[in-house]
Amino acid sequence: AAIQGEPGAALDDQVASEIAEHPFGTVTFTGRAWKLADVRLLAPILPSKVVCVGKNYADHAEEMGGVAPADPVIFLKPPTAVVGPNAEIKLPANSTRVDYEGELAVVIGRPCRDVPAERAAQMVLGYTVANDVTARDQQQADGQWARAKGYDTFCPLGPWIDTTVDPADLAIRTELDGQVRQDARTSRLIHDVPRLIEWVSSVMTLLPGDVILTGTPAGVGPVRPGQTVSVTVEGIGTLSNPVGLRS
Amino acid sequence: AAIQGEPGAALDDQVASEIAEHPFGTVTFTGRAWKLADVRLLAPILPSKVVCVGKNYADHAEEMGGVAPADPVIFLKPPTAVVGPNAEIKLPANSTRVDYEGELAVVIGRPCRDVPAERAAQMVLGYTVANDVTARDQQQADGQWARAKGYDTFCPLGPWIDTTVDPADLAIRTELDGQVRQDARTSRLIHDVPRLIEWVSSVMTLLPGDVILTGTPAGVGPVRPGQTVSVTVEGIGTLSNPVGLRS
Numbered sequence: 001a002a003i004q005g006e007p008g009a010a011l012d013d014q015v016a017s018e019i020a021e022h023p024f025g026t027v028t029f030t031g032r033a034w035k036l037a038d039v040r041l042l043a044p045i046l047p048s049k050v051v052c053v054g055k056n057y058a059d060h061a062e063e064m065g066g067v068a069p070a071d072p073v074i075f076l077k078p079p080t081a082v083v084g085p086n087a088e089i090k091l092p093a094n095s096t097r098v099d100y101e102g103e104l105a106v107v108i109g110r111p112c113r114d115v116p117a118e119r120a121a122q123m124v125l126g127y128t129v130a131n132d133v134t135a136r137d138q139q140q141a142d143g144q145w146a147r148a149k150g151y152d153t154f155c156p157l158g159p160w161i162d163t164t165v166d167p168a169d170l171a172i173r174t175e176l177d178g179q180v181r182q183d184a185r186t187s188r189l190i191h192d193v194p195r196l197i198e199w200v201s202s203v204m205t206l207l208p209g210d211v212i213l214t215g216t217p218a219g220v221g222p223v224r225p226g227q228t229v230s231v232t233v234e235g236i237g238t239l240s241n242p243v244g245l246r247s
Numbered sequence: 248a249a250i251q252g253e254p255g256a257a258l259d260d261q262v263a264s265e266i267a268e269h270p271f272g273t274v275t276f277t278g279r280a281w282k283l284a285d286v287r288l289l290a291p292i293l294p295s296k297v298v299c300v301g302k303n304y305a306d307h308a309e310e311m312g313g314v315a316p317a318d319p320v321i322f323l324k325p326p327t328a329v330v331g332p333n334a335e336i337k338l339p340a341n342s343t344r345v346d347y348e349g350e351l352a353v354v355i356g357r358p359c360r361d362v363p364a365e366r367a368a369q370m371v372l373g374y375t376v377a378n379d380v381t382a383r384d385q386q387q388a389d390g391q392w393a394r395a396k397g398y399d400t401f402c403p404l405g406p407w408i409d410t411t412v413d414p415a416d417l418a419i420r421t422e423l424d425g426q427v428r429q430d431a432r433t434s435r436l437i438h439d440v441p442r443l444i445e446w447v448s449s450v451m452t453l454l455p456g457d458v459i460l461t462g463t464p465a466g467v468g469p470v471r472p473g474q475t476v477s478v479t480v481e482g483i484g485t486l487s488n489p490v491g492l493r494s
Contacts, residue, residue, distance in 0.1 A: 076323040080452045205327045
């Protein structure tokens with residue numbers, strides 16, 4: 001669906017209009033529409049791959065006890081980790097510490113490979129908000145991050161894809177039960193969005209719907225069952241997810 | 248397609264029969280068939296995810312200068328890395344050393360999560376052969392392995408999925424231009440196939456067509472343009488791929 005209305009307006013004043021087919025290229029509508037308050041949003045995209053970037057804010061690299069690498073370091077989350085807004089993040093019983101990581105996410109709009117940074121914007125469908133949920137203890141134990149970041153529900157995306165925002169300098173904020181824990185701007189990204197698209201597409205072909213998570217700023221910390229974590233990116237919206245236990 | 252004939256028989260004596268829909272569950276045929284010699288096989292599956300296991304043969308862990316970890320360490324390759332038999336492995340210009348890694352691969356047949364090892368065999372469609380191609384220099388530089396193992400063409404799979412073989416003790420052999428470089432048996436896997444399905448499915452839901460690469464034995468080494476690398480798993484077949492340069 002396409003969401004229409006003023007950013008930040010009441011849910012009753014925003015409308016979800018059903019898209020006839022897919023969101024790539026010129027969108028056509030079925031004519032059916034509902035108040036946003038009356039719908040349950042799912043993840044705005046089911047990506048064929050989720051490419052993530054580690055340590056892309058200097059202050060987060062520092063809090064993790066390291067320095068930011070000169071080139072982007074990438075890793076992958078499995079598509080099965082993706083959930084939408086308000087879906088529960090389910091903590092596995094075998095981890096003693098699961099952290100939120102609020103991030104700006106890029107949604108790719110066209111198949112592409114070897115894209116120069118100067119042309120990267122043409123390959124973008126839009127932007128959404130992501131939470132790169134991480135079992136911190138398992139990340140450290142394994143060395144490789146796929147398990148710690150790959151659990152089902154560990155990639156909340158949403159609440160929708162904004163197709164008009166400029167990602168260069170947006171406020172990004174993570175709140176845990178309403179308390180601000182991360183507060184930064186995307187202008188502090190070490191490798192900005194065009195550079196990340198250039199880097200990732202120099203390795204792997206990107207397909208429509210693929211998602212790039214751009215990295216998290218300082219302030220990561222653990223979540224507990226019963227809490228709610230909300231990530232807001234200026235000009236896009238707020239992605240909120242309650243936390244529960246995996247059964 | 249389904250391939251029928253004696254293993255190891257001449258290509259003219261084996262037949263590729265077209266499957267009506269997908270290979271999961273009871274297969275139906277369209278009635279069209281060709282001699283295997285007259286068809287070009289593509290990758291036998293397009294997985295939604297490729298889950299790989301690091302250091303799962305003790306002798307390979309040793310040659311990499313480490314010891315095998317007590318629990319499986321997993322990482323992901325992007326689906327865009329998958330190619331079929333006889334497709335060219337394309338070396339990126341920015342790597343000074345790209346290695347073959349011959350492996351047994353498991354193809355999942357049913358959606359599943361939290362599968363105990365005792366029931367793992369029920370979740371398997373069959374087995375194929377894989378080459379976990381790796382830019383060794385970038386693997387070491389990044390720490391995370393997604394880039395080094397994620398280039399397009401870095402996950403040859405094939406030549407087909409064998410649905411009857413028992414994976415417990417199969418000879419696995421990698422040849423470079425006809426010279427044997429890896430020669431082992433799957434009975435030497437530290438974590439066997441049922442244990443790997445248990446481990447991976449305790450993290451992420453596995454979907455039909457998802458592939459698990461079980462790890463490579465000792466003998467990894469570099470490939471150069473113009474060479475051909477062939478991985479054979481007893482009872483399944485041989486996966487051969489020429490090596491070229493990425494353009």
